[in-house]
Amino acid sequence: MFLYNIGIKLYYFVIWLASFFNTKAGLWINGRRQQKIKPRNSSIWFHFASLGEFEQGRPILEAVREQYAGKSIVITFFSPSGYEIRKSTPLADAVYYLPLDTPKNAREFIDTIKPDMAIFTKYEYWYHYFKELNRQNIPLYIVSGIFRPGQVFFKWYGGLHRKMLSFVTHFFLQDESSEQLLNKLGLTSITVSGDTRFDRVWANAQNPKEIAGVREFKNGQKLFIAGSTWSEDEKLLATLPALYPDWKFIFAPHEVGEEKINHLIGLLPSSLTVKYSQLTTHNAQLQILVIDNIGMLSSLYAYGDIAYIGGGFGAGIHNTLEAAAFGLPVIFGPRYLKFNEARELIALKAGFSISNETQLKGIVDTLITDEAFYSTTSKKIYNYVQEHTGATEMIMSHIV
Numbered sequence: 001m002f003l004y005n006i007g008i009k010l011y012y013f014v015i016w017l018a019s020f021f022n023t024k025a026g027l028w029i030n031g032r033r034q035q036k037i038k039p040r041n042s043s044i045w046f047h048f049a050s051l052g053e054f055e056q057g058r059p060i061l062e063a064v065r066e067q068y069a070g071k072s073i074v075i076t077f078f079s080p081s082g083y084e085i086r087k088s089t090p091l092a093d094a095v096y097y098l099p100l101d102t103p104k105n106a107r108e109f110i111d112t113i114k115p116d117m118a119i120f121t122k123y124e125y126w127y128h129y130f131k132e133l134n135r136q137n138i139p140l141y142i143v144s145g146i147f148r149p150g151q152v153f154f155k156w157y158g159g160l161h162r163k164m165l166s167f168v169t170h171f172f173l174q175d176e177s178s179e180q181l182l183n184k185l186g187l188t189s190i191t192v193s194g195d196t197r198f199d200r201v202w203a204n205a206q207n208p209k210e211i212a213g214v215r216e217f218k219n220g221q222k223l224f225i226a227g228s229t230w231s232e233d234e235k236l237l238a239t240l241p242a243l244y245p246d247w248k249f250i251f252a253p254h255e256v257g258e259e260k261i262n263h264l265i266g267l268l269p270s271s272l273t274v275k276y277s278q279l280t281t282h283n284a285q286l287q288i289l290v291i292d293n294i295g296m297l298s299s300l301y302a303y304g305d306i307a308y309i310g311g312g313f314g315a316g317i318h319n320t321l322e323a324a325a326f327g328l329p330v331i332f333g334p335r336y337l338k339f340n341e342a343r344e345l346i347a348l349k350a351g352f353s354i355s356n357e358t359q360l361k362g363i364v365d366t367l368i369t370d371e372a373f374y375s376t377t378s379k380k381i382y383n384y385v386q387e388h389t390g391a392t393e394m395i396m397s398h399i400v
Contacts, residue, residue, distance in 0.1 A: 001127075001160065004127060004160055005102070008100060008101055008102065012100055015029060027084060028079070028080050028097070031080065031097045032097045032099060032100070035096050035097060037094075037096055037113065038094055039114075040074070042114050042115070042116050043071065043073065043074045043093075043113045043115050044064055044071055044074070044115060044116055044117055045074045045075075045076070045115035045117070045118045045119070046060075046073065046075045046092075046118075046119050046120075047076045047078075047098060047120045047121070048076070048078075048082055049078045049079060049082065049121075049123045049124045050077065050081050050082040051079075051081050051082040051085055052082075052319065053121045053122050053124075054075075054082050054086055055197070055200055055298075055319075056121050056122060056195070056196055056197045056200065057119070057121035057122075057144065057196060058091070058196075059196045059199040059203070059392040060119060060121075060143055060196055060392055060395055061073070061075075061092075063396050064119070064399075065091055067396065071116075073091065073092045073093050073094075074092065074093065074095075074096070074113045074115070075089070075091075075092040075094070075096070076095075076097065076098040077095070077097060078097075078098050083096075085295065098126075098129075101126040101127065101129060102128060103132075105128070106126075106128035106129045106131070106132040107132055110129070110133065110138070116138070116139075117138065117139040117140070117141065118133055118140045119143060120141070121142075121143050121144055121196075122142075122144045122145060122146065125161065125164045125165070126164075127160060130164050140168050141172065141395075141399055142168055142170075142172065143172045143193075143391075143395055144173075144193075144196045144391070145171050145173045145178060146173065146174045146178050146195075146340065147173075147177075148181075153181075165182070166187070168189075169189065170189045170191065170398065171187070171189065171190045171191070172191050172391070172394075172395045172398070173192050173193065174193075174194060174195045174340060175192065175340060176192055191395075191398060193391045193394040193395050194390060194394070195340070196391045196392050196395070197321050198321060198388040198389045198390075198391065199389050199390070199391055199392045201319075201321040201325040201385060202325050202385055202389045204298050204325065205302070205326050205385075208298075208301075208302035209296075210299075211296050211299055211300060211303070213276070213284065214250075214289075214300065214303050215303065216284045217248065217279065217286075217289050218248055219284065221246065221247065221248045222248070222305045222306075222368070223247065223249070223250065223303055223304045223305050223306075224247055224248070224249045224250070224306050224308070225249075225250045225300055225303075225307045225323070225328070226249070226252065226307075226308040226310065227252045227300070227301070227308070227309055227310060227318065227319075227322070227323065228252065228253070228254045228309060228311060228319070229251060229253045229254060229308070229310035229311075230253070230254055230255075230310050230311060230314055231263065231264075232313035232314065233311070233312070234251070234253070234264050234267055235267065236354075236357050236360050239357060239361070240360075240361075240364060241268065241287055241288055242269070243361065244364075244368060245287070247287075247368070248287055248288075248289070249287060249288045250288075250289045250290075250291065250303075251264060251288065251290045251291065252291040252296075254310055256291070256292050256293055261275065261290060261292045264290060265290055268288050268290070269288070272286050272287040273286060273287075273288040273289075273290060274286045274288070274289055274290070275289075275292045276289060276290065277293070297322065298322045301322055301323045301325075301326045301328055302326055304323065304326065304328050305328065306328060306329055306367055306368075307328040307330050307331070308331045309323065309330055309332040310332075311332075311333065312334055312335050313333040313334070313335065314333075316335050316338055317333065317336045317339060317342060320332065320339070320341055320351065321385060324345065324350075324382070324384065324385050325382070325385045326382075327379070327381055327382035328381070329350060329351070329367055329374065329378060329381060330345065330351045331352045331353075331354060331364070332353055334353055336353055344384070348380050348384060349377065350377050350380040350381035350384060
């Protein structure tokens with residue numbers, strides 16, 4: 001416990017130092033300092049690490065909002081990338097940064113919002129918050145949870161983290177292998193419900209938002225969408241437009257700061273490229289569109305024919321399911337092993353991992369030139385998403 005508390009304080013100190021020159025760190029520190037948490041008579045508390053977990057847990061959030069009409073919904077985020085984008089969501093009555101995990105903060109926060117239940121999505125295990133919820137007999141649910149043997153919970157030195165798990169009222173897990181790992185720790189209050197992301201992306205694909213100007217940009221041509229890309233992805237992808245001049249390309253990078261956007265555009269043929277913020281009817285005939293804002297990627301896939309999902313040359317790939325729900329074959333980098341759906345899509349031959357430019361060009365060329373292969377792949381990936389929906393209904397049947 002001593003080392004955990006020291007680690008929490010050390011983490012805060014490091015972020016505080018970084019806040020003097022890093023915008024995201026500054027938001028992390030100042031957002032917590034400036035927020036005022038409003039007292040409530042009762043509430044339902046949702047916590048998300050960041051934006052991805054918010055979208056993953058959104059089907060549960062929407063279902064709870066409907067089921068408990070009139071009940072206050074409080075959302076907390078750990079990361080600015082979630083808070084800053086969703087701080088005004090109509091699905092919540094209040095959105096906050098999660099205060100630092102200390103005994104005092106946990107007690108004061110929970111006493112202030114008075115949750116009837118707490119729902120955490122996939123990640124985020126905070127000892128003092130979990131302990132205080134347990135002490136006050138407030139149900140704590142983990143939804144879309146997933147566990148791997150290499151995690152600290154299953155190490156000889158992971159006693160404190162195993163204690164955190166004991167505070168959870170019920171786990172709703174993505175797969176049976178996660179259940180087996182928890183069973184070995186003596187945890188049995190478990191339902192293998194699947195991943196709520198399937199419900200989220202499926203609902204989005206059935207009613208996608210129209211994105212102004214994109215249909216005109218596509219102009220009936222085939223469209224390759226590169227989503228959530230990082231620089232390592234973009235170096236490889238930048239070679240594709242010249243190889244396939246009859247195709248249109250959309251790049252939607254993970255980071256959209258001016259410097260990042262300019263660096264990406266510098267890799268592309270300038271005479272063929274336009275930023276979304278500058279897209280007009282006069283330049284819609286250009287081949288490459290660079291998205292310089294956040295929030296439209298999940299709907300952009302509705303216009304696409306093939307998708308590349310970024311992050312696979314870094315910490316791990318981003319959301320493949322958003323594209324898969326529209327039947328787009330997905331390509332991604334080599335670091336995908338932590339993601340069940342990526343492994344399953346590869347097994348189905350509906351997703352493709354590449355490690356270099358040669359492999360990228362090979363699979364893109366096959367998808368573009370072999371119509372039968374493309375059609376079969378598209379049908380496989382669409383059916384895969386549809387068959388994995390239903391987690392939300394199963395979870396709600398337990399917690400209502």
